[in-house]
Amino acid sequence: MGLKDLTQAAVTAALDEFDALGRDAFLKRYGFGPARSYFVVRDGVRYDSKAIAGAAHGRLEGRDSLKSADFTGGEKTVSAALTALGFDVVKLTEDAPRNPSWTRDELILALDFYMRHREHMPSQTSKPIAELSATLNDLAKRTGGGDAETFRNPNGVYMKMMNFRRLDPEVAASGGVGLVRGNKDEQVVWDLFADDPERLTAVAKAIRQQVTLPVEIEDLQIAFDEDLVEAPEGxxxxxxxxxxxxxxxxxxxxxxxxxxxxxxxxxxxxxxxxxxxxxxxxxxxxxxxxxxxxxxxxxxxxxxxxxxxxxxxxxxxxxxxxxxxxxxxxxxxxxxxxxxx
Ligand SMILES: [Zn+2]
Ligand SMILES: [Zn+2]
Incomplete structure (x- = not known):
């Protein structure tokens, strides 16, 4: 056996089968547990990478699919083999605890991004995701935060997209999977804005404008009261x-x-x-x-x-x-x- 022998066609066939069966049935069929860290991502949907590799192996001429115990998953094996074939593999880790939970402003920008890329979610390493990550960092500086090195990095931003995917009834209907965990304000922001794209666009635009406008930060700090209940717009x-x-x-x-x-x-x-x-x-x-x-x-x-x-x-x-x-x-x-x- 060898993951090095995997072909693009074999992996694609495994991904298609995953789509057809749904995650649970796919994992059960090939005898894998759910992945914790490494996922292949295609069109914004994540697939358990080790199970995909094992199933793809069975698509090769004269080979059988591999069981979980047959090989080790992770960065050097599965991830390396799939990446070499041109697939997008992401390592998902929960936000480091030192990163604060997402603010309303950030969630609005993220949801706006999600809605604009709903059909074809850019990959974790794509330019649009990197740009959103940069905007969120600029925003945090405007409101006095975001010092940690991992703050809203592309990995975290991409995970947030997966969280929204979980809330997306259109995706749920087509059997896709998102991350299971998320913060409850995601749902609130979704409920407020998902059905009102015009308002979402306008609010996100207004927030972005505040990030780029040369407003005196100090003035805005003075203008902020601790006891003021934040507007739904952040x-x-x-x-x-x-x-x-x-x-x-x-x-x-x-x-x-x-x-x-x-x-x-x-x-x-x-x-x-x-x-x-x-x-x-x-x-x-x-x-x-x-x-x-x-x-x-x-x-x-x-x-x-x-x-x-x-x-x-x-x-x-x-x-x-x-x-x-x-x-x-x-x-x-x-x-x-x-x-x-
Ligand atoms: Zn007022
Ligand atoms: Zn009065």
Whole structure:
């Protein structure tokens, strides 16, 4: 026997059989357990590499398929033989524990990538995967993280694609397999965006823009509150929202506009007027909330006065207290509903 004798045709035939039978039946037929590390990848679907090699051996003239105990798997044997034939072999390892779990922003970028390459997933060593890996690293630097050498490396990025594949009903229907483990926010992001490709594209674009725009990182850091519940669209756009509504000059202009038009500063949600309640101490006090959807913020560029709503801190907190954030009108309605006997 010899893995060196394997041919491309024999391996392809084994992969096809794997597709036809499904993973469990294929492994059972050839007497292999599920692989833990090495997988052949074809069109984004992963195949247990040792089992494929064993089955392919039986396709050679006058040879039998090999059982698991007949040979050792791994990098120097199976992986080397299959790679030599032009197949893509990946070593899957779980993210090193020192790498933090994926943030909402990252998952959105990853899902956007997945959806764009759903039919033909680029290989782990491909340029598109490397580019996504680079973008995620840049993003992490923007939000103050990503120092580890293995942070969102192509291997980890590729695995995330496999995690999404597991959630993909279209793939599940065709019998493909993805990794079994994943973090639960993957499902949340999938549910939020998978059926809304336009929004997904827009949000991902807005996030990428924040990664490449020369925004002062320090300013964004200041704009981030620990107690602010992140928008469904992720952290970096949440910061941008905060940054915009804390633009001192804009807020002052917005207040001046209200004073000119209605002669007082009152919360647009609940009507609270600081000066009326606190006297001179409350004069001029109110917060501003930016009303545009966060993923449209980079596109809009400069904030317009009419995009800012004047709100009291209570109402502002309620707007941002959970996902999704509420609109001014929605919160007003909520107060009305709660008031109703
Ligand atoms: Zn209020
Ligand atoms: Zn706000």
């Amino acid at each position: 952290k970096i756009l949440t910061r941008l929202h905060r940054y915009k509504e804390r633009n001192r000059k804009l807020v002052e202009n917005r207040k001046a506009k209200a004073l000119k038009e209605i002669g007082k500063l009152e919360c647009e949600v609940c009507g609270f007027d600081f000066e009326k309640t606190y006297g001179a101490r409350g004069k001029g006090f109110i917060e501003a909330h930016h009303t545009k959807p966060v993923h449209t913020l980079p596109e809009e560029g400069k904030t317009k006065l009419e995009d800012l709503a004047l709100v009291c801190p209570n109402c502002h907190r309620m707007i941002h207290s959970s996902r999704p954030w509420l609109g001014v009108e929605e919160l007003r309605q909520l107060i009305e509903d709660a008031d109703a006997p």
